[in-house]
Amino acid sequence: MSDAQRYSAMETESYTPDNSEPGALKGLAYLMSRVFAGDDMSLEAQTLLQRAEQGEANALLDLSILLQLRGDEATAMAVQAEALMQQQHYQLIPRVHSSPLKVLALVAPGNLMSNTPLEFLADGAGFQLDLLYISPDLPRPIQLPEHDVAIVALSELERNRDTLHIIHGMIEDWPRPILNSPRALLNLGRDQISQRLQGLPGLDVPINAIVSRDQLTYLSMHPSELPQLLADAEFPLIVRPLDSHAGNDLACIKNAEALYQYLTATAGELFYLARFVDYRSEDGQFRKYRIMLIDGEPHLAHMAISDHWMVHYLNAGMLDSETKRQEEADTMAAFNHDFARRHREALKNIHQVSGLDYLGIDCGETLDGDLLVFEVGASMNVHAMDPVDIFPYKQPQMQRLFTAFESMLLREHLNFRIERRRASAPFGEPPRGEPGQAMAQ
Numbered sequence: 001m002s003d004a005q006r007y008s009a010m011e012t013e014s015y016t017p018d019n020s021e022p023g024a025l026k027g028l029a030y031l032m033s034r035v036f037a038g039d040d041m042s043l044e045a046q047t048l049l050q051r052a053e054q055g056e057a058n059a060l061l062d063l064s065i066l067l068q069l070r071g072d073e074a075t076a077m078a079v080q081a082e083a084l085m086q087q088q089h090y091q092l093i094p095r096v097h098s099s100p101l102k103v104l105a106l107v108a109p110g111n112l113m114s115n116t117p118l119e120f121l122a123d124g125a126g127f128q129l130d131l132l133y134i135s136p137d138l139p140r141p142i143q144l145p146e147h148d149v150a151i152v153a154l155s156e157l158e159r160n161r162d163t164l165h166i167i168h169g170m171i172e173d174w175p176r177p178i179l180n181s182p183r184a185l186l187n188l189g190r191d192q193i194s195q196r197l198q199g200l201p202g203l204d205v206p207i208n209a210i211v212s213r214d215q216l217t218y219l220s221m222h223p224s225e226l227p228q229l230l231a232d233a234e235f236p237l238i239v240r241p242l243d244s245h246a247g248n249d250l251a252c253i254k255n256a257e258a259l260y261q262y263l264t265a266t267a268g269e270l271f272y273l274a275r276f277v278d279y280r281s282e283d284g285q286f287r288k289y290r291i292m293l294i295d296g297e298p299h300l301a302h303m304a305i306s307d308h309w310m311v312h313y314l315n316a317g318m319l320d321s322e323t324k325r326q327e328e329a330d331t332m333a334a335f336n337h338d339f340a341r342r343h344r345e346a347l348k349n350i351h352q353v354s355g356l357d358y359l360g361i362d363c364g365e366t367l368d369g370d371l372l373v374f375e376v377g378a379s380m381n382v383h384a385m386d387p388v389d390i391f392p393y394k395q396p397q398m399q400r401l402f403t404a405f406e407s408m409l410l411r412e413h414l415n416f417r418i419e420r421r422r423a424s425a426p427f428g429e430p431p432r433g434e435p436g437q438a439m440a441q
Contacts, residue, residue, distance in 0.1 A: 023051055025058040027092045027129075028065055028112070029119040029383070035069045036385045052079070057086040068112050077111070084109055088133040089145050092119060098126030101409055104147035104176075108154045108163045109135050113243075113379065116153040116180075116358075120383040124402030127409070134170075136162050148413045150178040151358070155379035156188035157243045177412040184355035185378055190272050193376045196353050202346035204370040206274040207232055210242065213269050220260040233275035241268035252276050252309060278309070279364040279372050286311050288374070289339070291361045292382055292401060295408040296351040298343075299401045300335045301360070301382040302394075303328045319390065329393035346371040357408065 034041060045066055051059035060083035067076035103122065107115040122129035130145040152167055154160045164182040171178050187193070190208040197205040209230050211219075216239070219225060226233060239262060240250040249266050253259045280286050288311035290301040304316040305324045318324050331339065340347065350361060350373070360380030364372040384398040 023056060023058055025090050025092050026062045027119045027123075028117055029123040030095075031062065031065050032069060033383075033385050035066075041066065041070075055086070057083050058090065060086070061090055065112075073111055077109075080109060084133050084135075084138060088138055088141060090131045090133075091145070092122060092129045092131065094123050094126045094128070096126050097128070099128075099406055099410075101127040101149065101406065101413065102130065102145075102147045103127050103409060104130045104132060104145055104150040105153040106134055106150065106167055107131050108160050109133055109138070110159065114155055114157065114160060116151075116155065116379045117381045117383075118151070118153055120381065121402055121405050124384055124398060125406035127406060134163055134167055136166060140170075144175070147176055149409045149416075150174065150176055151409075152178065152180045152182050152185060153379075154182070154185060156185050156377060158189070159243065161186060177416040179357040179409075179412065180359075180378060181355060188354065188356070188359075188376065188378060190375070193354065194274070194373075197350065197373065197376075200346070200349045200353075202343060202370055203349065203373060204277065204366050204368075205373045206238070206277060208272045208274045211271055211273045213263060213271070216259060216263055216271060216273070220256045220263065223256040230273055230275065233273070236276040238272075238274045238276050240272050241266065242270040242272060250310060276309075277366065277372055279366055280309070281365075282367070287364055288316075289361075289363050289365075290380060290382070291347070291363065292380070293347065293351050293354075293356075293359050293361065294401070294404045295357055295411075296348065297404065298335075298340045298347050299404055300332050300339070300397065301380075301401065303331050325391065325393075332393060332397045342369070343371045350376060358405065 031041075031044075034044070045063070048059045048063040048066065052063050060079055064076045064080035064083060067073075067079060103118070105116075105118050118129055130147060132141060132145060134141075150171075152164075152171075154164055154167070164186050168182040168186075171182070187196070191210050194205050194208045197203055198207065207230065211229055215229060219229060223235070226235070226237075230237075235253065235255050237253045237259070238250070239253050239259070241248075244250065249268070251262050251266075253262055285305050285307055286309055287303060287305050289303050290313075292299045292301050302313055304311045304313040304318060305321075305327060306316040316324070318328065347361075351359075354376060356378060359376060359378050360382070361376050362374040362380070364374065366372050382398065382401060384395055384402075386394045388395055
Protein backbone atom coordinates (compact mmCIF):
# COMPACT_ATOMS: atom_id res chain seq x y z
CA MET A 1 0.00 0.00 0.00
CA SER A 2 1.37 3.43 -0.95
CA ASP A 3 1.79 6.31 1.52
CA ALA A 4 -1.09 8.14 -0.18
CA GLN A 5 -3.39 5.12 0.20
CA ARG A 6 -2.40 4.62 3.84
CA TYR A 7 -3.15 8.21 4.76
CA SER A 8 -6.40 8.29 2.78
CA ALA A 9 -7.58 5.28 4.80
CA MET A 10 -7.04 7.19 8.05
CA GLU A 11 -9.98 9.53 7.52
CA THR A 12 -12.19 8.04 10.21
CA GLU A 13 -9.41 7.44 12.71
CA SER A 14 -8.61 9.86 15.48
CA TYR A 15 -5.62 9.96 17.74
CA THR A 16 -5.34 11.65 21.10
CA PRO A 17 -1.94 12.20 22.71
CA ASP A 18 -1.21 10.64 26.06
CA ASN A 19 -3.14 12.79 28.52
CA SER A 20 -1.56 11.04 31.48
CA GLU A 21 1.33 13.51 31.22
CA PRO A 22 1.08 15.99 34.10
CA GLY A 23 1.98 19.05 32.03
CA ALA A 24 0.60 20.32 28.74
CA LEU A 25 2.86 21.59 25.99
CA LYS A 26 3.70 25.27 26.48
CA GLY A 27 5.04 25.77 22.97
CA LEU A 28 7.08 28.30 21.06
CA ALA A 29 4.72 31.29 21.33
CA TYR A 30 4.54 31.14 25.12
CA LEU A 31 8.25 30.55 25.67
CA MET A 32 9.49 33.07 23.11
CA SER A 33 7.07 35.73 24.36
CA ARG A 34 8.43 35.39 27.88
CA VAL A 35 12.05 35.48 26.71
CA PHE A 36 11.28 38.45 24.44
CA ALA A 37 9.73 40.28 27.40
CA GLY A 38 12.90 39.73 29.42
CA ASP A 39 11.31 37.44 32.02
CA ASP A 40 13.53 35.42 34.32
CA MET A 41 13.17 31.90 32.92
CA SER A 42 15.37 30.12 35.47
CA LEU A 43 12.45 28.63 37.44
CA GLU A 44 10.67 27.65 34.21
CA ALA A 45 13.84 25.98 32.96
CA GLN A 46 14.35 24.13 36.25
CA THR A 47 10.77 22.84 36.22
CA LEU A 48 11.05 21.69 32.61
CA LEU A 49 14.35 19.98 33.35
CA GLN A 50 12.86 18.09 36.29
CA ARG A 51 9.92 16.94 34.19
CA ALA A 52 12.20 16.08 31.27
CA GLU A 53 14.35 13.92 33.53
CA GLN A 54 11.19 11.95 34.30
CA GLY A 55 10.75 11.34 30.58
CA GLU A 56 7.83 13.68 29.86
CA ALA A 57 7.79 14.25 26.11
CA ASN A 58 6.06 17.65 26.30
CA ALA A 59 8.67 18.89 28.75
CA LEU A 60 11.49 17.61 26.55
CA LEU A 61 10.13 19.46 23.51
CA ASP A 62 9.57 22.66 25.50
CA LEU A 63 13.04 22.39 26.99
CA SER A 64 14.56 22.05 23.52
CA ILE A 65 12.80 25.29 22.49
CA LEU A 66 14.00 27.14 25.57
CA LEU A 67 17.56 25.94 25.02
CA GLN A 68 17.45 27.27 21.45
CA LEU A 69 16.16 30.62 22.68
CA ARG A 70 19.13 30.68 25.07
CA GLY A 71 21.53 29.98 22.20
CA ASP A 72 22.47 26.37 23.06
CA GLU A 73 21.42 24.79 19.78
CA ALA A 74 23.55 21.65 20.07
CA THR A 75 22.01 20.61 23.39
CA ALA A 76 18.57 21.66 22.16
CA MET A 77 18.77 19.33 19.16
CA ALA A 78 19.81 16.42 21.37
CA VAL A 79 16.86 17.07 23.71
CA GLN A 80 14.48 17.43 20.76
CA ALA A 81 15.67 14.10 19.35
CA GLU A 82 14.93 12.45 22.70
CA ALA A 83 11.43 13.95 22.68
CA LEU A 84 10.73 12.67 19.17
CA MET A 85 11.90 9.18 20.10
CA GLN A 86 9.00 9.13 22.56
CA GLN A 87 6.32 10.61 20.33
CA GLN A 88 5.97 12.54 17.08
CA HIS A 89 2.60 14.15 17.77
CA TYR A 90 2.25 17.14 20.08
CA GLN A 91 -0.89 19.11 20.84
CA LEU A 92 -0.96 22.81 21.64
CA ILE A 93 -4.08 24.34 23.18
CA PRO A 94 -4.28 28.16 22.88
CA ARG A 95 -4.59 30.36 25.93
CA VAL A 96 -8.02 31.51 24.70
CA HIS A 97 -9.66 28.66 22.82
CA SER A 98 -12.00 30.81 20.71
CA SER A 99 -11.94 28.92 17.41
CA PRO A 100 -13.58 25.54 16.73
CA LEU A 101 -10.86 24.56 14.26
CA LYS A 102 -8.38 21.77 14.81
CA VAL A 103 -5.32 22.40 12.65
CA LEU A 104 -2.63 19.83 11.94
CA ALA A 105 0.83 21.12 11.04
CA LEU A 106 3.30 18.76 9.40
CA VAL A 107 6.71 19.81 10.67
CA ALA A 108 10.32 18.66 10.56
CA PRO A 109 12.88 18.19 13.32
CA GLY A 110 15.44 20.95 13.51
CA ASN A 111 16.09 24.42 14.83
CA LEU A 112 13.66 27.33 14.93
CA MET A 113 14.29 28.11 11.25
CA SER A 114 13.13 24.66 10.13
CA ASN A 115 9.38 25.28 10.29
CA THR A 116 6.74 27.96 9.94
CA PRO A 117 6.07 29.29 13.47
CA LEU A 118 2.32 28.69 13.37
CA GLU A 119 2.18 28.72 17.17
CA PHE A 120 1.83 32.53 17.15
CA LEU A 121 -1.03 32.34 14.65
CA ALA A 122 -2.75 29.62 16.68
CA ASP A 123 -2.38 31.62 19.87
CA GLY A 124 -3.64 34.80 18.22
CA ALA A 125 -6.60 33.20 16.45
CA GLY A 126 -7.44 30.75 19.23
CA PHE A 127 -7.38 27.43 17.37
CA GLN A 128 -5.98 24.09 18.48
CA LEU A 129 -2.68 23.28 16.78
CA ASP A 130 -1.33 19.76 16.51
CA LEU A 131 2.29 19.24 15.43
CA LEU A 132 3.18 16.02 13.63
CA TYR A 133 6.91 15.55 13.08
CA ILE A 134 7.97 13.89 9.83
CA SER A 135 11.52 12.94 8.87
CA PRO A 136 13.45 10.23 7.00
CA ASP A 137 14.89 9.31 10.41
CA LEU A 138 11.50 8.92 12.12
CA PRO A 139 8.88 6.15 11.72
CA ARG A 140 5.98 7.00 9.46
CA PRO A 141 2.90 7.83 11.59
CA ILE A 142 0.46 4.94 11.91
CA GLN A 143 -2.49 7.21 12.68
CA LEU A 144 -3.29 10.81 11.92
CA PRO A 145 -4.36 13.17 14.69
CA GLU A 146 -7.95 14.28 14.32
CA HIS A 147 -8.05 17.58 12.42
CA ASP A 148 -10.17 19.82 10.21
CA VAL A 149 -7.39 21.31 8.08
CA ALA A 150 -3.73 20.43 7.61
CA ILE A 151 -0.82 22.60 6.51
CA VAL A 152 2.68 21.67 5.45
CA ALA A 153 4.66 23.89 7.80
CA LEU A 154 8.22 23.13 6.77
CA SER A 155 10.49 25.91 5.61
CA GLU A 156 12.05 25.77 2.17
CA LEU A 157 15.55 25.13 3.53
CA GLU A 158 17.77 22.69 1.67
CA ARG A 159 17.92 20.34 4.67
CA ASN A 160 14.13 19.89 4.52
CA ARG A 161 14.00 18.67 0.92
CA ASP A 162 14.04 14.94 1.71
CA THR A 163 11.22 15.39 4.22
CA LEU A 164 9.20 17.45 1.75
CA HIS A 165 9.51 14.62 -0.77
CA ILE A 166 8.23 12.18 1.87
CA ILE A 167 5.25 14.42 2.65
CA HIS A 168 4.51 14.81 -1.06
CA GLY A 169 4.09 11.04 -1.22
CA MET A 170 1.84 11.03 1.84
CA ILE A 171 -0.74 13.64 0.87
CA GLU A 172 -2.00 12.63 -2.56
CA ASP A 173 -5.32 11.47 -1.09
CA TRP A 174 -5.17 13.23 2.25
CA PRO A 175 -8.49 12.90 4.12
CA ARG A 176 -8.77 16.63 4.86
CA PRO A 177 -7.91 19.86 3.03
CA ILE A 178 -4.17 20.51 3.13
CA LEU A 179 -2.44 23.84 2.52
CA ASN A 180 1.02 24.82 1.29
CA SER A 181 1.86 22.07 -1.15
CA PRO A 182 5.25 20.43 -0.56
CA ARG A 183 5.89 20.64 -4.30
CA ALA A 184 5.50 24.42 -4.14
CA LEU A 185 7.80 24.58 -1.12
CA LEU A 186 10.42 22.56 -3.00
CA ASN A 187 10.45 25.32 -5.63
CA LEU A 188 10.88 28.16 -3.12
CA GLY A 189 14.66 28.20 -2.74
CA ARG A 190 16.21 31.64 -3.18
CA ASP A 191 17.78 30.62 -6.48
CA GLN A 192 14.57 29.06 -7.82
CA ILE A 193 12.04 31.72 -6.86
CA SER A 194 14.30 34.58 -7.97
CA GLN A 195 14.54 33.02 -11.43
CA ARG A 196 10.81 32.35 -11.68
CA LEU A 197 9.94 35.96 -10.80
CA GLN A 198 12.17 37.49 -13.46
CA GLY A 199 10.56 39.86 -15.93
CA LEU A 200 7.22 40.21 -14.17
CA PRO A 201 5.67 43.70 -14.11
CA GLY A 202 6.38 45.88 -11.10
CA LEU A 203 9.01 43.56 -9.63
CA ASP A 204 12.74 43.96 -9.13
CA VAL A 205 14.10 40.57 -8.04
CA PRO A 206 17.88 40.13 -7.98
CA ILE A 207 18.85 36.67 -9.20
CA ASN A 208 20.33 34.54 -6.42
CA ALA A 209 22.95 32.16 -7.81
CA ILE A 210 24.31 29.23 -5.79
CA VAL A 211 28.10 29.27 -5.96
CA SER A 212 30.81 27.26 -4.25
CA ARG A 213 33.56 28.52 -1.99
CA ASP A 214 36.07 27.65 -4.71
CA GLN A 215 34.17 29.77 -7.23
CA LEU A 216 34.06 32.74 -4.87
CA THR A 217 37.74 32.33 -4.06
CA TYR A 218 38.52 32.39 -7.76
CA LEU A 219 36.29 35.45 -8.17
CA SER A 220 38.18 37.24 -5.40
CA MET A 221 41.35 36.83 -7.47
CA HIS A 222 39.73 37.39 -10.89
CA PRO A 223 36.88 39.91 -10.40
CA SER A 224 36.48 40.38 -14.15
CA GLU A 225 35.01 36.85 -14.25
CA LEU A 226 31.90 37.93 -12.31
CA PRO A 227 29.60 37.82 -15.39
CA GLN A 228 30.35 34.10 -15.66
CA LEU A 229 28.75 33.56 -12.25
CA LEU A 230 26.06 36.21 -12.28
CA ALA A 231 25.20 37.87 -15.55
CA ASP A 232 23.20 40.79 -14.13
CA ALA A 233 25.64 41.82 -11.39
CA GLU A 234 28.63 43.99 -10.61
CA PHE A 235 30.26 44.96 -7.34
CA PRO A 236 28.93 45.55 -4.72
CA LEU A 237 27.43 42.08 -4.23
CA ILE A 238 25.27 40.41 -1.62
CA VAL A 239 26.73 37.15 -0.28
CA ARG A 240 25.31 34.75 2.29
CA PRO A 241 25.78 31.05 3.11
CA LEU A 242 23.20 28.62 1.82
CA ASP A 243 20.30 28.13 4.28
CA SER A 244 21.25 31.20 6.34
CA HIS A 245 18.50 33.45 7.66
CA ALA A 246 18.01 36.48 9.91
CA GLY A 247 21.07 38.19 8.45
CA ASN A 248 23.51 35.57 9.71
CA ASP A 249 26.77 35.98 7.74
CA LEU A 250 24.96 38.20 5.23
CA ALA A 251 27.31 40.80 3.77
CA CYS A 252 27.51 43.49 1.14
CA ILE A 253 30.82 42.94 -0.64
CA LYS A 254 32.23 46.10 -2.21
CA ASN A 255 35.21 44.63 -4.08
CA ALA A 256 37.36 41.55 -4.63
CA GLU A 257 39.52 42.17 -1.58
CA ALA A 258 36.45 42.38 0.66
CA LEU A 259 35.23 39.10 -0.82
CA TYR A 260 38.50 37.39 0.09
CA GLN A 261 38.26 38.72 3.66
CA TYR A 262 34.64 37.55 3.90
CA LEU A 263 35.57 34.01 2.85
CA THR A 264 38.40 33.96 5.37
CA ALA A 265 36.00 34.82 8.19
CA THR A 266 32.90 32.85 7.12
CA ALA A 267 32.29 29.09 7.19
CA GLY A 268 30.39 27.18 4.55
CA GLU A 269 30.94 25.53 1.20
CA LEU A 270 27.94 26.89 -0.72
CA PHE A 271 26.74 30.49 -0.90
CA TYR A 272 24.08 32.64 -2.49
CA LEU A 273 25.39 35.46 -4.66
CA ALA A 274 23.21 38.37 -5.81
CA ARG A 275 23.53 41.95 -7.01
CA PHE A 276 23.12 44.71 -4.45
CA VAL A 277 20.32 47.22 -4.99
CA ASP A 278 20.55 50.58 -3.24
CA TYR A 279 16.93 51.01 -2.21
CA ARG A 280 17.24 53.94 0.17
CA SER A 281 14.43 56.47 -0.01
CA GLU A 282 14.89 60.14 -0.83
CA ASP A 283 15.45 60.88 2.86
CA GLY A 284 18.41 58.48 2.92
CA GLN A 285 16.61 55.83 5.00
CA PHE A 286 16.06 52.19 4.06
CA ARG A 287 12.55 50.81 4.53
CA LYS A 288 11.85 47.10 4.69
CA TYR A 289 8.36 45.64 4.68
CA ARG A 290 7.26 42.18 5.77
CA ILE A 291 4.10 41.25 3.93
CA MET A 292 2.19 38.03 4.49
CA LEU A 293 0.06 36.71 1.63
CA ILE A 294 -2.90 34.81 3.06
CA ASP A 295 -4.84 33.11 0.29
CA GLY A 296 -3.38 35.77 -1.99
CA GLU A 297 -4.43 38.75 0.13
CA PRO A 298 -1.58 40.94 1.43
CA HIS A 299 -1.25 41.85 5.11
CA LEU A 300 1.51 44.06 6.49
CA ALA A 301 3.25 42.42 9.45
CA HIS A 302 5.78 45.19 10.04
CA MET A 303 7.76 47.99 8.43
CA ALA A 304 11.24 48.81 9.71
CA ILE A 305 13.21 51.98 8.96
CA SER A 306 16.98 52.16 9.23
CA ASP A 307 19.99 54.09 7.97
CA HIS A 308 21.68 50.73 7.20
CA TRP A 309 20.91 48.63 4.13
CA MET A 310 20.51 45.42 6.17
CA VAL A 311 17.30 46.16 8.01
CA HIS A 312 16.07 44.03 10.89
CA TYR A 313 13.20 45.17 13.03
CA LEU A 314 15.04 44.60 16.30
CA ASN A 315 18.08 46.66 15.31
CA ALA A 316 16.37 49.38 13.27
CA GLY A 317 15.78 51.67 16.25
CA MET A 318 12.00 51.33 16.11
CA LEU A 319 11.82 51.04 19.89
CA ASP A 320 13.68 54.31 20.39
CA SER A 321 12.08 56.45 17.68
CA GLU A 322 8.54 57.72 18.01
CA THR A 323 8.85 59.18 14.51
CA LYS A 324 9.60 55.77 13.00
CA ARG A 325 6.79 54.12 14.93
CA GLN A 326 4.34 56.77 13.78
CA GLU A 327 5.33 56.16 10.16
CA GLU A 328 4.86 52.43 10.64
CA ALA A 329 1.44 53.04 12.21
CA ASP A 330 0.44 55.34 9.34
CA THR A 331 1.66 52.79 6.78
CA MET A 332 -0.38 50.04 8.42
CA ALA A 333 -3.48 52.22 8.53
CA ALA A 334 -3.19 53.14 4.85
CA PHE A 335 -1.79 49.83 3.63
CA ASN A 336 -4.84 48.46 1.79
CA HIS A 337 -5.52 51.57 -0.27
CA ASP A 338 -1.91 52.70 -0.66
CA PHE A 339 0.98 50.19 -0.67
CA ALA A 340 -1.13 47.12 -1.46
CA ARG A 341 -2.97 48.96 -4.24
CA ARG A 342 0.23 50.31 -5.81
CA HIS A 343 1.82 46.86 -5.84
CA ARG A 344 -1.33 44.83 -6.47
CA GLU A 345 -0.10 43.27 -9.72
CA ALA A 346 3.35 42.47 -8.33
CA LEU A 347 1.92 40.82 -5.21
CA LYS A 348 -0.59 38.88 -7.29
CA ASN A 349 2.22 37.58 -9.48
CA ILE A 350 4.25 36.45 -6.47
CA HIS A 351 1.25 34.58 -5.11
CA GLN A 352 0.55 32.86 -8.42
CA VAL A 353 4.17 31.93 -9.09
CA SER A 354 4.74 30.60 -5.57
CA GLY A 355 1.63 28.40 -5.58
CA LEU A 356 1.38 28.75 -1.79
CA ASP A 357 -1.65 29.50 0.36
CA TYR A 358 0.41 31.19 3.07
CA LEU A 359 3.78 32.86 2.58
CA GLY A 360 5.80 35.89 3.53
CA ILE A 361 7.69 38.49 1.52
CA ASP A 362 10.50 40.68 2.80
CA CYS A 363 10.73 43.59 0.40
CA GLY A 364 11.45 47.24 -0.19
CA GLU A 365 10.65 49.79 -2.86
CA THR A 366 13.00 51.11 -5.51
CA LEU A 367 13.08 54.79 -6.41
CA ASP A 368 11.41 53.76 -9.69
CA GLY A 369 8.45 52.45 -7.71
CA ASP A 370 9.04 48.71 -8.21
CA LEU A 371 8.65 46.16 -5.44
CA LEU A 372 12.19 45.05 -4.56
CA VAL A 373 12.03 41.45 -3.33
CA PHE A 374 14.64 40.33 -0.82
CA GLU A 375 13.07 37.02 0.12
CA VAL A 376 9.95 34.95 -0.45
CA GLY A 377 9.48 32.30 2.21
CA ALA A 378 6.95 30.16 4.01
CA SER A 379 8.52 30.30 7.47
CA MET A 380 8.66 34.01 8.29
CA ASN A 381 7.66 34.83 11.83
CA VAL A 382 4.73 37.09 12.64
CA HIS A 383 3.77 37.79 16.24
CA ALA A 384 2.14 40.19 18.66
CA MET A 385 4.97 40.32 21.21
CA ASP A 386 5.80 44.03 20.90
CA PRO A 387 5.05 46.08 24.06
CA VAL A 388 1.52 47.43 23.80
CA ASP A 389 2.37 50.70 25.54
CA ILE A 390 5.04 51.50 22.93
CA PHE A 391 3.42 49.89 19.88
CA PRO A 392 -0.34 50.35 20.51
CA TYR A 393 -1.11 50.08 16.79
CA LYS A 394 0.49 46.65 16.42
CA GLN A 395 -2.04 44.54 18.33
CA PRO A 396 -5.06 45.44 16.14
CA GLN A 397 -2.97 44.96 12.99
CA MET A 398 -1.72 41.55 14.05
CA GLN A 399 -5.17 40.48 15.18
CA ARG A 400 -6.47 41.25 11.68
CA LEU A 401 -3.71 39.07 10.27
CA PHE A 402 -4.46 36.23 12.70
CA THR A 403 -8.17 36.47 11.89
CA ALA A 404 -7.45 36.39 8.15
CA PHE A 405 -5.40 33.23 8.61
CA GLU A 406 -8.17 31.56 10.61
CA SER A 407 -10.73 32.64 8.00
CA MET A 408 -8.68 30.99 5.26
CA LEU A 409 -8.55 27.76 7.26
CA LEU A 410 -12.28 27.91 7.96
CA ARG A 411 -13.09 28.46 4.26
CA GLU A 412 -10.98 25.46 3.32
CA HIS A 413 -12.70 23.34 5.96
CA LEU A 414 -16.23 24.37 4.97
CA ASN A 415 -15.57 24.05 1.23
CA PHE A 416 -14.19 20.57 1.80
CA ARG A 417 -17.28 19.53 3.74
CA ILE A 418 -19.58 20.91 1.04
CA GLU A 419 -17.69 19.14 -1.74
CA ARG A 420 -17.70 15.87 0.18
CA ARG A 421 -21.45 16.10 0.73
CA ARG A 422 -22.00 16.83 -2.94
CA ALA A 423 -19.92 13.82 -3.89
CA SER A 424 -21.93 11.54 -1.60
CA ALA A 425 -25.40 12.92 -2.49
CA PRO A 426 -27.65 10.98 -4.92
CA PHE A 427 -27.25 12.18 -8.49
CA GLY A 428 -29.30 15.30 -9.16
CA GLU A 429 -30.10 15.98 -5.50
CA PRO A 430 -28.46 18.70 -3.41
CA PRO A 431 -26.79 17.36 -0.28
CA ARG A 432 -28.74 17.81 2.93
CA GLY A 433 -28.02 20.99 4.79
CA GLU A 434 -26.41 22.81 1.86
CA PRO A 435 -27.48 26.30 0.86
CA GLY A 436 -30.04 26.17 -1.91
CA GLN A 437 -31.81 23.02 -0.75
CA ALA A 438 -34.97 24.84 0.31
CA MET A 439 -35.11 26.69 -3.01
CA ALA A 440 -34.89 23.40 -4.90
CA GLN A 441 -37.91 21.93 -3.15
